[in-house]
Amino acid sequence: MLIFIKIVFLNQDASIQNSCRFYTHMIQYLRSDIMKHKSFIVIFMIILTICVALTYIGTNFSSAGTIAEVYSGGALMHEINLSEVSDCYELPIQMEGHKNIILVEKGKISIKEANCPDKLCVRQGAIKNSSYPIVCLPNEVIIKIKGINANTPDAVSR
Amino acid sequence: MNIHEKSKFNAKRLVLSAVLCAAALTIFVVEAQFPPILPLPGFKLGLANTITLLALLLLSTKEAFAILIVRILLGSVLTGQPSVLLYSLSAGIVCLATEVICLKLFGRKFICEISIIGAMIHNTVQVLCAAIITKTTAVFWYLPPLLIVGIVTGAFCGLCVLLANKKISKLKLL
Numbered sequence: 092m093l094i095f096i097k098i099v100f101l102n103q104d105a106s107i108q109n110s111c112r113f114y115t116h117m118i119q120y121l122r123s124d125i126m127k128h129k130s131f132i133v134i135f136m137i138i139l140t141i142c143v144a145l146t147y148i149g150t151n152f153s154s155a156g157t158i159a160e161v162y163s164g165g166a167l168m169h170e171i172n173l174s175e176v177s178d179c180y181e182l183p184i185q186m187e188g189h190k191n192i193i194l195v196e197k198g199k200i201s202i203k204e205a206n207c208p209d210k211l212c213v214r215q216g217a218i219k220n221s222s223y224p225i226v227c228l229p230n231e232v233i234i235k236i237k238g239i240n241a242n243t244p245d246a247v248s249r
Numbered sequence: 250m251n252i253h254e255k256s257k258f259n260a261k262r263l264v265l266s267a268v269l270c271a272a273a274l275t276i277f278v279v280e281a282q283f284p285p286i287l288p289l290p291g292f293k294l295g296l297a298n299t300i301t302l303l304a305l306l307l308l309s310t311k312e313a314f315a316i317l318i319v320r321i322l323l324g325s326v327l328t329g330q331p332s333v334l335l336y337s338l339s340a341g342i343v344c345l346a347t348e349v350i351c352l353k354l355f356g357r358k359f360i361c362e363i364s365i366i367g368a369m370i371h372n373t374v375q376v377l378c379a380a381i382i383t384k385t386t387a388v389f390w391y392l393p394p395l396l397i398v399g400i401v402t403g404a405f406c407g408l409c410v411l412l413a414n415k416k417i418s419k420l421k422l423l
Contacts, residue, residue: 211285
């Protein structure tokens with residue numbers, strides 16, 4: 092009987108020692124550089140997943156609007172209802188040497204020509220109803236499509 | 250400025266910072282010639298930032314700031330995009346300031362992570378600038394994809410700095 096109790100106690104002692112060692116190891120590990128690197132990676136992965144989700148939302152759950160707004164230098168220049176456009180036409184925008192030619196078609200809008208250095212706005216192609224606006228930063232031209240219902244992602248960002 | 254600070258200034262530091270500045274400017278100009286890979290406004294590899302980080306590691310904070318400001322001012326003149334100057338200057342200064350703080354907090358071993366944080370901050374500040382200048386909030390939809398891009402390019406640049414720093418610190422330039 093005594094031996095049994097002794098064994099149990101000894102075992103408990105050993106387990107306590109083991110757990111102590113485990114915790115000291117844990118603390119050392121938490122303070123080590125590898126752990127810091129790992130925690131950094133975890134944080135970046137969390138940010139990455141959030142960003143991927145937001146990008147997915149932005150591209151797929153977009154506002155079902157048809158009114159395109161053309162801004163130049165922060166001011167609203169044109170407002171076009173894309174569903175009422177029958178024939179496609181070109182819309183030139185000129186301001187302080189900046190020149191952009193906007194192509195308006197039925198249901199979609201794009202920038203056809205620009206004199207900005209990187210031509211990113213032309214490469215972006217036509218937008219139909221996405222929440223991503225066409226941006227030409229050097230010429231300060233922005234084309235965005237206004238959502239109709241208030242429950243759009245566009246309303247959240249405001 | 251006392252005598253002790255004056256004695257810190259020597260020709261070696263000046264030459265090294267000038268060489269780094271020239272390298273940064275070259276990388277900046279060459280990078281501006283590449284066609285954009287993704288149709289994302291503000292997307293760039295940001296290789297010139299590696300030189301700024303390298304200056305931060307090899308020299309000091311002051312010299313890194315000097316190299317950054319000279320690179321952005323001359324780079325915008327050389328690439329012929331003075332309208333983008335405001336974006337890159339504000340973003341660059343805020344980015345370098347956060348990198349200096351992070352370097353003090355975490356140490357030199359975490360240069361890769363610091364580079365990622367810097368790239369993310371840089372993109373965030375640029376989107377903020379675009380939102381303020383164009384007065385539209387829809388620009389913020391570009392923040393998530395730009396943050397993804399920032400993590401990838403920041404990791405790449407951080408690795409570049411890590412490897413370059415290993416090689417250069419062996420040379421004992423200073």
